[in-house]
Amino acid sequence: MFVYEFMRNAFWAATFIAITCGVVGVYVVARNFSFLAHTLSEIGFAGAAFAILMGLKPLTGMLIFALLGSIGVGELSMQTEQKESSISAISAFFVGLGILFLSLSSSSSSYATNILFGSIIGVSRSSVYQLVGLSVVVLLIIFAIQRPLNYDSFDHIGAAAHHINTGFIGVVFLVALAMAVSIGSQMVGSMLVFVLLTMPSSTARYLGKSIPSMLAWSVGLALLGVWAGLCLGYITNWPVTFFISVIEVTAYLLVYFTQAIKKRA
Amino acid sequence: MSKALQVVDLSMKFDDQEIFKKINFSLETGSMTALLGPNGAGKTTLVRILIGMLSPSHGYFELADDVKVGYVPQFRNIDPDYPLSIKSFIELNTPFWKSQKVKDQVNHILQETHLKGLADTRMGEASGGQKQRAYLAQALLDQPNFIILDEATASLDPKAKEELMSLIAHLNHEHKMTVLFVTHDIPLAKRYMKDYLYLSDGTVSQGKMEDFKESFN
Numbered sequence: 001m002f003v004y005e006f007m008r009n010a011f012w013a014a015t016f017i018a019i020t021c022g023v024v025g026v027y028v029v030a031r032n033f034s035f036l037a038h039t040l041s042e043i044g045f046a047g048a049a050f051a052i053l054m055g056l057k058p059l060t061g062m063l064i065f066a067l068l069g070s071i072g073v074g075e076l077s078m079q080t081e082q083k084e085s086s087i088s089a090i091s092a093f094f095v096g097l098g099i100l101f102l103s104l105s106s107s108s109s110s111y112a113t114n115i116l117f118g119s120i121i122g123v124s125r126s127s128v129y130q131l132v133g134l135s136v137v138v139l140l141i142i143f144a145i146q147r148p149l150n151y152d153s154f155d156h157i158g159a160a161a162h163h164i165n166t167g168f169i170g171v172v173f174l175v176a177l178a179m180a181v182s183i184g185s186q187m188v189g190s191m192l193v194f195v196l197l198t199m200p201s202s203t204a205r206y207l208g209k210s211i212p213s214m215l216a217w218s219v220g221l222a223l224l225g226v227w228a229g230l231c232l233g234y235i236t237n238w239p240v241t242f243f244i245s246v247i248e249v250t251a252y253l254l255v256y257f258t259q260a261i262k263k264r265a
Numbered sequence: 266m267s268k269a270l271q272v273v274d275l276s277m278k279f280d281d282q283e284i285f286k287k288i289n290f291s292l293e294t295g296s297m298t299a300l301l302g303p304n305g306a307g308k309t310t311l312v313r314i315l316i317g318m319l320s321p322s323h324g325y326f327e328l329a330d331d332v333k334v335g336y337v338p339q340f341r342n343i344d345p346d347y348p349l350s351i352k353s354f355i356e357l358n359t360p361f362w363k364s365q366k367v368k369d370q371v372n373h374i375l376q377e378t379h380l381k382g383l384a385d386t387r388m389g390e391a392s393g394g395q396k397q398r399a400y401l402a403q404a405l406l407d408q409p410n411f412i413i414l415d416e417a418t419a420s421l422d423p424k425a426k427e428e429l430m431s432l433i434a435h436l437n438h439e440h441k442m443t444v445l446f447v448t449h450d451i452p453l454a455k456r457y458m459k460d461y462l463y464l465s466d467g468t469v470s471q472g473k474m475e476d477f478k479e480s481f482n
């Protein structure tokens with residue numbers, strides 16, 4: 001299958017996306033941001049639809065919307081009491097907006113399918129460069145703040161008592177998250193990007209007891225999912241996204257039940 | 266005896282709620298003091314001012330030049346699913362790539378807090394006493410010579426209480442650490458602490474623990 005350039009492109013893009021989502025996901029779960037990640041993907045969906053309406057690349061629109069959204073939603077989630085319901089309201093509004101943009105743009109419905117459910121096979125060489133570049137930026141951001149990010153994500157009270165500027169760390173992380181959501185959506189679609197962002201890292205929480213080991217498990221499981229998903233998609237012609245979600249969810253359930261049985265014993 | 270801490274005319278207000286007004290006291294180096302007072306008296310607020318998390322609305326305090334404060338906060342959010350091991354939790358405030366020196370320090374503190382054999386236990390699965398010792402261990406990694414603990418024994422069973430208190434006494438005896446221990450538990454304070462500070466109705470009184478008479482619930 002690697003004789004085809006489109007498959008090689010897909011593999012490279014998938015590899016970097018999986019590494020990024022695996023790393024970012026560890027912090028998403030540690031900070032209880034799963035819900036926020038999902039909201040950002042819905043805001044990003046509206047952005048992608050808006051870009052199509054304007055004749056831009058979906059990734060561009062998604063990045064802009066998700067980045068702006070991350071700042072707004074972040075503020076909201078830190079201040080409001082009823083954050084879940086207010087964030088739900090925002091997601092609903094943006095999904096509605098996205099549907100409107102898509103219908104106004106009168107482009108083919110395959111665009112909508114691609115944004116919602118991913119379109120990694122057929123990604124162009126230049127898009128691969130873009131995705132790899134963005135992945136590297138996200139990883140560099142995480143690397144630059146890793147020490148306070150680790151402390152704040154896994155012990156917010158301890159970090160605050162050590163005069164760590166937890167508000168600043170939170171905002172920087174949200175920016176990285178918005179970018180991760182945007183590039184992850186290119187792979188599995190905005191509908192299911194939280195699968196890559198939360199499933200491998202949730203599984204990793206059962207398997208690792210230190211931050212390095214959780215990162216390793218999370219990235220490993222994300223890579224396993226996208227690589228196997230691409231292969232199986234190539235062989236069967238079924239959607240890659242389907243295989244990725246089945247693999248990640250199966251891994252999670254397996255580990256979850258093994259752990260539950262161990263605890264009982 | 267030299268002073269580790271000197272508090273001068275310190276006042277604190279939240280909006281228009283006055284917590285305490287113009288309090289004055291000092292703590293000697295190597296002293297062991299219980300900070301007592303009813304719920305809501307402002308003990309945690311005072312401690313948060315002393316470690317620099319809050320600014321007082323009036324007055325000031327001075328720490329001796331060589332004082333390094335360690336702090337164990339009153340509440341932590343560690344749920345039963347919390348994944349990190351005790352060791353990983355303690356070393357959260359260390360670099361990702363740890364030097365031999367840092368590793369040695371962590372090991373030494375694990376030993377000192379009797380957590381060596383539990384280093385690999387997940388924090389979420391640790392007992393209340395083990396968690397509390399891990400919080401203390403994390404604070405000790407800063408190598409403080411003045412430690413402030415806020416209600417560290419509040420949710421512990423009697424055995425875990427004794428274990429933590431003898432550990433604190435050990436830090437005071439062997440390492441000459443100045444101790445400020447916030448608590449409700451007067452019998453416990455009488456057994457382990459030498460001096461008291463009593464914060465109530467916005468004022469503070471100070472004395473020897475054995476002379477402490479007031480009672481509160």
Ligand SMILES: Nc1ncnc2c1ncn2[C@@H]1O[C@H](COP(=O)(O)OP(=O)(O)O)[C@@H](O)[C@H]1O
Nearest residue numbers: 279280284302303304305306307308309310311
């Ligand atoms: N950040 C804050 N903003 C407003 N009021 C506060 C804040 N922190 C504490 N308080 C109030 O100050 C009072 C003292 O609280 P606290 O210092 O926690 O008491 P203690 O530790 O003695 O139980 C309480 O009435 C509490 O509601």
Ligand SMILES: [Mg+2]
Nearest residue numbers: 308309339416
């Ligand atoms: Mg308190």
